[in-house]
Amino acid sequence: MAQSVFGRQLNSFISARRLKTSSLRRGRLIASWLFPLPAILVVAVMLAYPVGYTVWLSLHDLSPFNLENPEWIGTENYAALLKDTRFHAALERTAYFTLGALALQVALGLGMALLFNHNFVGRGVVRTLFLLPMVATPVAMSLIWMLILNPVDGVANWILETLGLPPQLWLNSADSVLPTLILMDTWQWSPLVMLMILAGMTALPHEPFEAAAIDGASWWQSFRFLMLPMLRPTIMVALMFRSIDCLKTFDIIYGTTQGGPGFASETLNLYIYKTGFDYFRLGYAAAALVVFFTLVLSVSLLLIILRRRTEAAA
Amino acid sequence: MKPRLAVFLSVMMLLAVMFSSVGVSPSLAQEGEFDWRRYEGTTLRVLWPNTAWTDFILEELPAFEELTGIDVNMETFVEDQLRQKLTVELIAGSDDIDIFGSMTIQEGFKYHQAGWYTTLDDLINDPTLTNPDFDFEDFSDGAISLATVNGDLIGIPTYSDAQIMIYRPSILEAAGLEVPTTFEETEAVAAALNDPDNDFYGWINRGKGAAATSVFSSVLYGMGGAWTVDGQPAINTPEAIAAFDWWGRMLREYGPPGAVNNSWPENVQLFTSGKGALWTESGQAAATILDPEQSGVADDVSFAVVPGGKPYAYGWVMSIPPNAPNREAAWYFIQWATSKENSLKAKLLGIPAPRTSSWEDPAFTENDPHPDLTAAMRESLQLAMPYMNPHIVNVQPWRDVVGQVIVDAIEGKDIVASANAAQAQLEELLKQEQ
Numbered sequence: 001m002a003q004s005v006f007g008r009q010l011n012s013f014i015s016a017r018r019l020k021t022s023s024l025r026r027g028r029l030i031a032s033w034l035f036p037l038p039a040i041l042v043v044a045v046m047l048a049y050p051v052g053y054t055v056w057l058s059l060h061d062l063s064p065f066n067l068e069n070p071e072w073i074g075t076e077n078y079a080a081l082l083k084d085t086r087f088h089a090a091l092e093r094t095a096y097f098t099l100g101a102l103a104l105q106v107a108l109g110l111g112m113a114l115l116f117n118h119n120f121v122g123r124g125v126v127r128t129l130f131l132l133p134m135v136a137t138p139v140a141m142s143l144i145w146m147l148i149l150n151p152v153d154g155v156a157n158w159i160l161e162t163l164g165l166p167p168q169l170w171l172n173s174a175d176s177v178l179p180t181l182i183l184m185d186t187w188q189w190s191p192l193v194m195l196m197i198l199a200g201m202t203a204l205p206h207e208p209f210e211a212a213a214i215d216g217a218s219w220w221q222s223f224r225f226l227m228l229p230m231l232r233p234t235i236m237v238a239l240m241f242r243s244i245d246c247l248k249t250f251d252i253i254y255g256t257t258q259g260g261p262g263f264a265s266e267t268l269n270l271y272i273y274k275t276g277f278d279y280f281r282l283g284y285a286a287a288a289l290v291v292f293f294t295l296v297l298s299v300s301l302l303l304i305i306l307r308r309r310t311e312a313a314a
Numbered sequence: 315m316k317p318r319l320a321v322f323l324s325v326m327m328l329l330a331v332m333f334s335s336v337g338v339s340p341s342l343a344q345e346g347e348f349d350w351r352r353y354e355g356t357t358l359r360v361l362w363p364n365t366a367w368t369d370f371i372l373e374e375l376p377a378f379e380e381l382t383g384i385d386v387n388m389e390t391f392v393e394d395q396l397r398q399k400l401t402v403e404l405i406a407g408s409d410d411i412d413i414f415g416s417m418t419i420q421e422g423f424k425y426h427q428a429g430w431y432t433t434l435d436d437l438i439n440d441p442t443l444t445n446p447d448f449d450f451e452d453f454s455d456g457a458i459s460l461a462t463v464n465g466d467l468i469g470i471p472t473y474s475d476a477q478i479m480i481y482r483p484s485i486l487e488a489a490g491l492e493v494p495t496t497f498e499e500t501e502a503v504a505a506a507l508n509d510p511d512n513d514f515y516g517w518i519n520r521g522k523g524a525a526a527t528s529v530f531s532s533v534l535y536g537m538g539g540a541w542t543v544d545g546q547p548a549i550n551t552p553e554a555i556a557a558f559d560w561w562g563r564m565l566r567e568y569g570p571p572g573a574v575n576n577s578w579p580e581n582v583q584l585f586t587s588g589k590g591a592l593w594t595e596s597g598q599a600a601a602t603i604l605d606p607e608q609s610g611v612a613d614d615v616s617f618a619v620v621p622g623g624k625p626y627a628y629g630w631v632m633s634i635p636p637n638a639p640n641r642e643a644a645w646y647f648i649q650w651a652t653s654k655e656n657s658l659k660a661k662l663l664g665i666p667a668p669r670t671s672s673w674e675d676p677a678f679t680e681n682d683p684h685p686d687l688t689a690a691m692r693e694s695l696q697l698a699m700p701y702m703n704p705h706i707v708n709v710q711p712w713r714d715v716v717g718q719v720i721v722d723a724i725e726g727k728d729i730v731a732s733a734n735a736a737q738a739q740l741e742e743l744l745k746q747e748q
Binding site: 067085086150151152153167169170171172173174175257260261262263264274277278279280 | 398401405513521522523570571572573574575584589708710711714717718720721722725735739
């Protein structure tokens, strides 16, 4: 695509200069290869090579002890992954975290977008305040959340107790650590979903809503049968962005629990990090990474296909 | 160095020695004074962890540079960062590290297998390279065991620490309780003093998975268990189950809420703000707890041997990698850093010394501000066992797996099921190792 755009631009540039047809054709040919070359090189160096190398690594047994001559073991790493209970548990946790965070963030983002789609006094200020979590550094934010959620002297439990509610263990319990992390992620990223949906809302045409209002449709009806279907492509894009991010969440988990208590918040990314950089089982970590990469890729492909369908339907 | 140049220099040196002994005063040859300036002009690169001992030696460093004319670049890191950096550099066959630090009880077997250590016997036994005052025999057996892997002396210990019990004497006294020595007594004391409504807990300790396995080892061994039996994991034996059960119950019933995420930073915060009665930690913790600037309980704290009497021992050891560019100069630095003089100076700052002489020196015994700490440390070092971790290569995954059982025990889950699952994973881990 980039090729043809660049080619066309050059074409018009050259024809404006009224050059000969043959040199024009040659110029177009060279340009169609030359101009995208930097982009192709960047993609090759930054993407194709690392991915290819990871796949190559995943077929070897590589550790600090045989770095000079890694042993080719075919698909043994993948076979071991099939039997690895810690890997399976990490996979489940990743799915749980992603689904939980997505559901909350889209619901909240939509709600907030509806709110800010109305005009009210101080809307700009409130909207800016709502966007603040998004710009916080995840690691710094993790440390602050740990202070807030500390079960002995944190503010969160103090508030609960003042309201007459029982104190919670938050991050300090295997049962509540993932829901708590989902809440933290939701706090930070719902504003992004809100921003995207709000942009979608402002772009919607007014006529259908006016027509619906004349026909006596209730607020709920015009939301459910007009706005929501028209917003679906936007929501799909938000879902895609957030699902990829949620699947590979690392910072807030590492910043708070490092995958703990025990393995209770060890998602795929955490497990792969440990396998690679703590245990130095580089080949095995690469195999897990290839599986993870495939997973992220298929989820995004699935969402792209779904989005095309909704667009086609609309 | 070219052979001809080497011959020329040797002859010149010989001549210099001859002239000096013929000439003014025969100091070198007769008194056998050690030549500290032999490697003048060398620069050493040292990779080392951040510990209390590190702060001490960095302060003393200019004295070494003046004595020897050797420059020392000491790069210090937080423990885990050091491990990662070292592993990456040593894997890459880096040839500019002269000295590195390791905790043999954590990574000794791995580094030994990878060939990253060299034995130091040749240097110690060479009178031209080792100062006669060095006195290797002065190091305690326990300290030397921390520098020995598979029978090889792979370094010199800088300090040797043991786990101790830390307690609040005024609170025990007020309740009319004795300092506990057995597991039953400890539980009884913790139960009697526990007062969660007022944010005061009978028992402070680590519950954070892998970070808890070292302190837990004293209970495992104290109850008659072991990490491994005949080279196989022994995590689901009745003794081990009893140990997990005790550890879990103590933290669940008499510990702070959410202890499953507590490690050193959380515990030091709790204890120094006066929220705990009993705690077991490495002896080095005393330096922080006794410092009035960092601790609110500095004037009301005392020390004892851990319940069950099986504390762990550990320490950081200075080693020279095989392709160190300045092996001899590196040895100069190691023997200076771990000399009697420096060991005593560090001891006076509260750092547990690896040398017997430092503990017995009148400079220390007559000025000891905390005889209770000294007594507890000395007895603990005598009792200490080198089983903070199992003697295997892949210590880190082992600790993570055992840490999960500890978390399950604290949360009151099915310990037997959890220990059996861990046992299976550890068997698989050891199978990979062989």
